[in-house]
Amino acid sequence: DAGITQSPRHKVTxxxxxxxxxxxQTENHRYMYWYRQDPGHGLRLIHYSYGVKDTDKxxxxxxxxxxxxxxxxxxxxxxxxxxxxTSVYFCAISExxxxxxxxxxxxxxxxxxxx
Amino acid sequence: xxxxTQPISMDSYEGQEVNITCSHNNIATNDYITWxxxxxxxxxxxxxxxxxxxxxxxxxxxxxxxxxxxSTLSLPRVSLSDTAVYYCLVGxxxxxxxxxxxxxLHILP
Numbered sequence: 001d002a003g004i005t006q007s008p009r010h011k012v013t014x015x016x017x018x019x020x021x022x023x024x025q026t027e028n029h030r031y032m033y034w035y036r037q038d039p040g041h042g043l044r045l046i047h048y049s050y051g052v053k054d055t056d057k058x059x060x061x062x063x064x065x066x067x068x069x070x071x072x073x074x075x076x077x078x079x080x081x082x083x084x085x086t087s088v089y090f091c092a093i094s095e096x097x098x099x100x101x102x103x104x105x106x107x108x109x110x111x112x113x114x115x
Numbered sequence: 116x117x118x119x120t121q122p123i124s125m126d127s128y129e130g131q132e133v134n135i136t137c138s139h140n141n142i143a144t145n146d147y148i149t150w151x152x153x154x155x156x157x158x159x160x161x162x163x164x165x166x167x168x169x170x171x172x173x174x175x176x177x178x179x180x181x182x183x184x185x186s187t188l189s190l191p192r193v194s195l196s197d198t199a200v201y202y203c204l205v206g207x208x209x210x211x212x213x214x215x216x217x218x219x220l221h222i223l224p
Contacts, residue, residue, distance in 0.1 A: 042216045099210040099212065100148075106159050108158060
């Protein structure tokens, strides 16, 4: 399995508080992604990174920001958590970012509950 | 981006071969077909990828007809541990793959 860890694995927080999720990889892959998974919606891309300090938005980026200061770490921040951000968050990595030809490797996920 | 259609759910029995078909009528010339597997409480895991004809690995086979408008993931002799959601992905939007809702495969003893 690809060396991807996510922390924390579970978190309960209150509406309006900031939350930061961390993804750490040991594969030295260039591309990193944050997804959220909700019942009825499948996996949706929040933000992704194509290198250190290079990030871009996915399809559901509102309310989220990201940072990547090192190849191995990709942080997802909810500036002011809302109940609609209760979800399971997955980090993924890939070598190439070559669209349909690429293979993404996923982390174990973080379950976030916003009360 | 090619629209994919796959069954919402399937049931099968241990020891059977399971075939999950995905239709993708508007697949583009340079699109690859990729299948991922997701167990409960885990992230998706890459199973197999192909462009045309047949691809086989230690986990599954992928059959792609000449017109590439569909593909079939074949899991030989399934066990209870193959119960999972299986996603068919075709193409990408702005170079980013898109996950649909997948097929929930339930293996019965």
